[in-house]
Amino acid sequence: MYKLKSPDIHASEIAGFLNHDLKGEDFIIRIPSSIKNFQDNSFFYLLDTDKFPIERLKNYKNILVLTSKNLDRSVENFSYIKTNSPKLDLIRIINEFFIEYEVTQIASTAKIHKDAKIGRNVSIGGNTVIGPEVTIGTNTKILNNVVITSRVEIGKDCIIKDNSTIGSEGYDFELDEKGNPIHFPHIGKIIIGNNVWIGANSSIESAKIDNTIINDYVKIDDLVQIGYDCEIGSSCMITAGVIVSRNVKIGEKTLIAPNASIRDNIEIGKNVTVGMGAVVVKNIEDNAVYVGNPAYLLKTK
Amino acid sequence: MAGEKQQREFIEKISPFLREKIEEIKIKKGENSEDYQALYLQYAISGKEKEQSTEKNVRHWEADVDIESHIHGIERLYSKSVVIEPTMVCAAHCRYCLRANYDIFTLKEDELINIAKFCGSDNTKRQVNEVLITGGDPLIVPKRLNYLVEVLIEYAPNIKIIRIATRLPHHDPSRIDNNVFEIFKKHKDKVDFELATQINHPAELFPETIEIFDKFRKMGVPIYSQNILLKGINDNIKTLVCLYNKIREIGIEPHYLFHCVPMRGMHHFRTTVEKGLRLARELTNSGKISGRIKPMYALMTDIGKITLYEGTILEKNKERNEIFVQSAYKYEDRLKNNTNWKLPKTAEIDENGYLRTWYLDGED
Numbered sequence: 225m226y227k228l229k230s231p232d233i234h235a236s237e238i239a240g241f242l243n244h245d246l247k248g249e250d251f252i253i254r255i256p257s258s259i260k261n262f263q264d265n266s267f268f269y270l271l272d273t274d275k276f277p278i279e280r281l282k283n284y285k286n287i288l289v290l291t292s293k294n295l296d297r298s299v300e301n302f303s304y305i306k307t308n309s310p311k312l313d314l315i316r317i318i319n320e321f322f323i324e325y326e327v328t329q330i331a332s333t334a335k336i337h338k339d340a341k342i343g344r345n346v347s348i349g350g351n352t353v354i355g356p357e358v359t360i361g362t363n364t365k366i367l368n369n370v371v372i373t374s375r376v377e378i379g380k381d382c383i384i385k386d387n388s389t390i391g392s393e394g395y396d397f398e399l400d401e402k403g404n405p406i407h408f409p410h411i412g413k414i415i416i417g418n419n420v421w422i423g424a425n426s427s428i429e430s431a432k433i434d435n436t437i438i439n440d441y442v443k444i445d446d447l448v449q450i451g452y453d454c455e456i457g458s459s460c461m462i463t464a465g466v467i468v469s470r471n472v473k474i475g476e477k478t479l480i481a482p483n484a485s486i487r488d489n490i491e492i493g494k495n496v497t498v499g500m501g502a503v504v505v506k507n508i509e510d511n512a513v514y515v516g517n518p519a520y521l522l523k524t525k
Numbered sequence: 526m527a528g529e530k531q532q533r534e535f536i537e538k539i540s541p542f543l544r545e546k547i548e549e550i551k552i553k554k555g556e557n558s559e560d561y562q563a564l565y566l567q568y569a570i571s572g573k574e575k576e577q578s579t580e581k582n583v584r585h586w587e588a589d590v591d592i593e594s595h596i597h598g599i600e601r602l603y604s605k606s607v608v609i610e611p612t613m614v615c616a617a618h619c620r621y622c623l624r625a626n627y628d629i630f631t632l633k634e635d636e637l638i639n640i641a642k643f644c645g646s647d648n649t650k651r652q653v654n655e656v657l658i659t660g661g662d663p664l665i666v667p668k669r670l671n672y673l674v675e676v677l678i679e680y681a682p683n684i685k686i687i688r689i690a691t692r693l694p695h696h697d698p699s700r701i702d703n704n705v706f707e708i709f710k711k712h713k714d715k716v717d718f719e720l721a722t723q724i725n726h727p728a729e730l731f732p733e734t735i736e737i738f739d740k741f742r743k744m745g746v747p748i749y750s751q752n753i754l755l756k757g758i759n760d761n762i763k764t765l766v767c768l769y770n771k772i773r774e775i776g777i778e779p780h781y782l783f784h785c786v787p788m789r790g791m792h793h794f795r796t797t798v799e800k801g802l803r804l805a806r807e808l809t810n811s812g813k814i815s816g817r818i819k820p821m822y823a824l825m826t827d828i829g830k831i832t833l834y835e836g837t838i839l840e841k842n843k844e845r846n847e848i849f850v851q852s853a854y855k856y857e858d859r860l861k862n863n864t865n866w867k868l869p870k871t872a873e874i875d876e877n878g879y880l881r882t883w884y885l886d887g888e889d
C-alpha cells in the first residue's frame with residue numbers, strides 16, 4: 225500500500241504542521257523511532273504512562289519527542305512538541321511526511337464486471353474479482369485477491385485488504401421434508417459506509433432479503449467473519465478471529481477483542497467492550513465490559 | 526487551531542538539499558561568484574534585516590475573509606479568484622518572503638471544509654472560478670493538499686482552475702514524489718491545475734529541479750513563474766536575460782516580475798521602481814528574449830498588484846521616497862468581492878471610483 229521514505233524535515237516543520245511550538249533547537253529529522261529503540265534524527269511519542277528515558281537519550285543526537293508533558297531540557301540533544309495527543313500526532317506525521325503511497329491503479333489481472341460502478345481514484349489490486357452489482361466509492365483501495373460479488377455498495381475512502389470476501393452467499397439452510405438442507409438464496413445487499421477498513425482474509429456475508437450493514441469508520445481486523453443481516457455500528461473495532469453470527473446488531477464505538485464469538489440474533493449496545501475469547505450468548509447493554517464464556521458483565525464504563 | 530500561535534520569528538532555515546548545492550557552488554565557483562551570491566543572499570540571514578529602514582509593514586495587504594471568526598488561510602482581493610493558504614510552513618525560508626512575519630499554521634481538515642464551502646457559497650460562486658493555493662508551501666503537506674482539492678471539488682464545483690504555488694522544486698525536489706503527482710493526476714478530469722513557481726536566478730535551476738518541472742509538464746500541468754527583482758541577485762540585464770531564456774528553455778511561462786515588496790527587513794533587497802522599469806524595458810523591448818517569455822513588471826501595493834504601464838506612476842514624493850500609482854481597481858468592486866476589505870491609509874479613491882495608492886520606493 226505504501227513505502228516508508230526518509231526525507232529531510234526540520235523539526236519546526238512538524239511543529240508548524242501540528243500547530244504547536246517547538247521547544248528546543250530546530251534540527252533535521254528523517255525517521256520515526258519508538259521509545260524502545262532510538263535513532264539519531266528521529267522522533268517518537270511519549271505517553272503519560274511512559275517514563276522519560278533521559279539517560280538513554282544522551283547517546284543520541286537530534287531526537288524530537290511528542291509528549292503531553294513539560295520535559296526537562298538540561299540535556300540538549302532533544303527538542304519536544306507539547307501536544308494533548310502525542311500518539312495521534314505521530315500517526316499524522318508519518319502519514320503526511322514519511323509514507324509514499326502506491327499510485328492509484330487498477331491491476332491488469334483484476335476482473336471487473338463491465339456493469340460494476342467504480343468511483344474516482346479507486347485502486348484495485350491483482351486478481352481481485354468484482355461482480356456486476358457492485359458500487360465502489362471514491363478513493364477506496366481494494367488490495368489483491370479480493371472477491372466482491374452479489375449486491376454490494378462500498379463507500380468512499382475504504383480499505384479492503386488482501387484475500388477478503390465480501391458478498392459471498394450467507395450460510396443459511398432450511399431442512400426440506402426429507403431433512404436435507406436447502407440453501408436460502410441471499411438476495412439482500414451489503415452496504416459498507418465510508419472510511420471502513422476490512423482486514424485480510426475476512427468475510428462479510430450477503431444479506432438474506434434485507435441488508436448487511438457496516439457503518440462508517442468500522443475497522444475490521446484480519447480473519448473476521450461477519451454473518452448475514454448483521455449491522456455493525458459506526459467506529460466499531462472488531463479484532464482478529466472474531467466470529468459474528470447472523471443478524472447481530474452492534475452499537476457504535478464498540479470494541480470486540482480477538483477470538484470472541486457472538487451468537488446469532490444478539491444485540492450489543494454502544495461503547496461496549498467484549499473481552500478476548502468471550503462467548504456472547506445474550507444481549508449486552510450500552511457502556512458495559514463483558515468477558516468470559518458465557519460472557520458476563522465485568523463492569524460498566 | 527492556528528489562533529494559538531504567536532507571530533513567528535523568521536529564523537534562518539535552509540534545507541539540506543539547498544545547503545549542499547550552495548556548498549557545491551562555493552567550492553566550484555568561489556564565494557564571490559554571482560551564482561554563489563545569488564543563492565546565499567536568498568537564504569542566509571543577514572544583519573541588514575534588522576537595520577532601521579522606512580519599510581515598516583509586516584503584512585503585504587489585508588484581504589482576510591471572515592468565514593468563521595478568526596479563521597486563517599483564506600484571502601480574497603480580486604473578483605475571479607480566492608487565495609487559500611493551507612499551511613504557512615516551507616522547506617526553506619526565502620529572506621525576502623512576503624509572509625515572513627505571518628503566523629505559522631497548518632489548516633485542519635474541518636477548516637479546509639469551511640473554506641471549500643465558502644468558495645462554493647451562493648455569493649462567491651457567481652464570480653469565483655479559480656483558486657490560488659499558496660502558503661507557505663502547499664506541496665510539503667500533500668495529504669492535506671489532496672484533501673483541500675477533494676473538498677473543493679465536492680463543495681465548490683464552480684472552481685474550474687486550481688493554481689498551486691511552490692518553491693519546493695528548488696528547496697528540496699526529492700520531496701516531490703508520487704504523493705504530490707497523484708493529486709494532479711487524480712483530479713485532472715474535474716479541475717485544471719497550474720503550477721506557480723518563483724525563479725529569481727538561473728543558478729536556482731538545479732538538474733533535480735528541472736527534472737521535477739519536466740515531470741509536471743509531461744503530466745500536462747502548465748507551469749508559470751513569477752519572479753522578484755532583488756538587489757545584488759538579479760538586478761542587472763545580463764542575469765535577467767539569462768534567467769528568462771533558461772525559463773523559456775524548460776517550458777515555463779512568464780508571469781509577473783515583481784518589484785521587491787516594501788516590508789520590514791527587506792530594504793537591502795529593494796532597488797528603485799525606476800531601475801526595475803529600465804530593466805523591464807530592456808528585457809522586453811530589446812529582442813534579447815523570446816516574445817513568449819516576457820514578464821509583466823508589477824508592484825505589490827497596499828491595494829493589490831499593479832502592473833506598470835505608461836502613466837501608472839502619477840506622482841513622486843522625493844522626501845518620503847514614495848510614488849503614487851493608479852490602479853484600475855474599483856472601490857465598489859473591492860467591497861463586493863470582500864465585505865471585510867478596508868481602504869488602506871495609503872490609498873484613495875479617484876473621481877471615477879478607481880483606487881490609487883502610495884507605494885514606498887527602494888534605493889539603488
Ligand code: SF4
Nearest residue numbers: 615618619622661692
Ligand atoms: S517558499 Fe514562498 S512562502 Fe515560503 S519562504 Fe519562500 S517565498 Fe515565502
